[in-house]
Amino acid sequence: MKTLLIITAILAFTATSCDAQLRNPNDMRIPAHKMPAAEYQGDRIVKSDSDWRRELPELAYLVLREKKTEPAFTGPLNYNEDRGVYKCAGCGLHIFHTDQKYDSRSGWPSFFAPLIVENVKLVDDDSYNTLRTEVLCPRCDGHLGHVFDDGPKPTGLRYCINSAALEFQAVAE
Numbered sequence: 001m002k003t004l005l006i007i008t009a010i011l012a013f014t015a016t017s018c019d020a021q022l023r024n025p026n027d028m029r030i031p032a033h034k035m036p037a038a039e040y041q042g043d044r045i046v047k048s049d050s051d052w053r054r055e056l057p058e059l060a061y062l063v064l065r066e067k068k069t070e071p072a073f074t075g076p077l078n079y080n081e082d083r084g085v086y087k088c089a090g091c092g093l094h095i096f097h098t099d100q101k102y103d104s105r106s107g108w109p110s111f112f113a114p115l116i117v118e119n120v121k122l123v124d125d126d127s128y129n130t131l132r133t134e135v136l137c138p139r140c141d142g143h144l145g146h147v148f149d150d151g152p153k154p155t156g157l158r159y160c161i162n163s164a165a166l167e168f169q170a171v172a173e
């Protein structure tokens with residue numbers, strides 16, 4: 001019985017992997033068996049500005065709530081090469097993973113894809129007379145950074161994210 005269960009589990013896993021590959025070969029989301037957290041479920045975290053200001057470190061508040069950009073090459077996570085998950089510093093939602101991080105030499109942590117596509121919210125941003133695409137946390141609406149179309153394969157995207165908007169959690173794999 002135990003053997004049968006193990007075989008069934010292996011078959012189920014194989015079928016899931018193949019199915020995911022067939023549906024979209026460019027889908028770079030983390031396979032379910034490696035997923036450290038559940039997909040964003042649509043819940044919202046809403047707090048007053050004074051609550052955010054009190055709860056967040058100053059730089060995280062300025063980035064997440066006032067959409068400021070940290071100076072290039074100053075954020076510690078820009079250089080982080082440990083394996084793990086990058087969470088929203090405002091609410092803890094898992095946003096990015098080491099498997100999608102790369103060195104863009106821009107001075108900010110850069111990713112070619114989010115951990116799960118539903119875990120980022122993209123909106124047009126025409127501030128500074130430039131049309132860009134802003135990256136927000138879908139749960140707390142925290143400003144994370146911007147996404148550009150000059151990234152590497154397979155997506156061609158560069159999620160340029162403020163280190164101060166993220167919290168890193170190492171994951172044993």
Ligand SMILES: [Zn+2]
Pocket residue numbers: 088089090091092093137138139140141142
């Ligand atoms: Zn958040």
